[in-house]
Amino acid sequence: MGSLLLYLPNFFCSLLVVVLVSMVTGFGPLLILAWLVSGALVFHRRTESALARHLFRLRYPTPQERARLEPVWHEVTARAGVDGRTYELWVQDSDDLNAVAAAGHIVGVTRFALNELPNGELAAVLAHELGHHVGGHAWVSLLGYWYALPGRIGWMVLRVVSGALLRASSTISCLGGLAFLMCFGVAAVATFSFLYGLPLMVLGVPYALAAVGRRAELRADQHAAALGFAPMLAAVLQKLHEQEQEASQPASSGHKSPLAGLMATHPDYYTRLHHLQPYLHPQHP
Structure with missing residues (x-):
């Protein structure tokens, strides 16, 4: 619920875009209602499959891949006490070590993880993705992304239009550019005032x-x-850390932005390993 609340500003900006489009097209409340209800598609199985294919680039596993995945998945779900048939196992054709909890009922692993990881480490990866589903992270993220989409599209259109108008006004005269900036500033102030x-x-x-x-x-x-x-998860994190270091070596001479860490969606290797220490070295009374 806390994650959903963070999406509210994006949701209201998207709602403003949808309202403006409905006023221009003449569809009125019907378009707004259709957009609000469309979020329910996130929980629709066929829509999930379409998103898995086109957004996450996943596919159904081959019989050989399924024969490798299903016993490991059964072990994970048995330990977690959940019905493994609730979720679907998919594969991503990638040479990176990765996995994804897609939509609400899909667990995807890369071909590299499937072929290169031993059973214990593959089970740790699947258990991690199951944790995203159990915690509700997957559907919250997808729902927030869906309702933020009109706002993102509107922002992209605004950037393109404003850039074109600015270039056009600068070719006419400096006075035209100044007039454009004044109009844009008035519109920005009005927007900030109206949207508090x-x-x-x-x-x-x-x-x-x-x-x-x-x-x-x-x-x-x-x-x-x-x-x-x-222990198996720590081994996977070590391999992932080494893979990331190899990939970043050509760009190691560049300086990273101080805000890069704040924008990272995954903790760094050392932070994740630190939080695993109580499970790796439990303190017995």
Whole structure:
């Protein structure tokens, strides 16, 4: 619920865009109602499958891949006490070590993870993704993304139009450019006044959502560790850390922005390993 609340500024900006479009097109409340109800599609199985294919680039596993995945998945769900048939196992054709909890009932792993990880480490990865589903992280993220989409599209259109108008006015005269900037400033002030500073809140939403994403990753790690997969998960994190270091070596000479860490959706390797320590070295009374 806290994650959903962070999406409210984006939701209201999207609602403003939908209202403006409905006024221009003449559809009125019908378009607004249709957009509000459309969020229910997130929980529709066929829509989930379409999103898994086109948004996450997942596919159904081959019989050989299914024969490898299902016994490991059965072990994970048995330890968690959930019905494994509630979720679907998919595969992503990628050479990276990764996995994803897509939509509300899909767990996807990369071809690399499927072929290169031993059963214990693969089970740790699947337990981590199951933790995202159990914690509600997957559907909250997808729901927030869906309701923020009109606002993002509106922002992109505004940038394109304003850029074109600015270039056109600058070619006419400096006075035309000044007039454009004044009109744009008046519109911006009116927007801020009408929306009670909501656009300012939107500027901070990406950082808040990134913080929530990092917390969700730690919660999913905790879920996997509580099921007894902490050592295997630590081994997977070590491999992932090494893979990331190899990928970043060509760009190691560049300087990272101080805000890059605030925008990261995953905690760094050392933070995740630190939170796993109580499960790796439990203190016995």
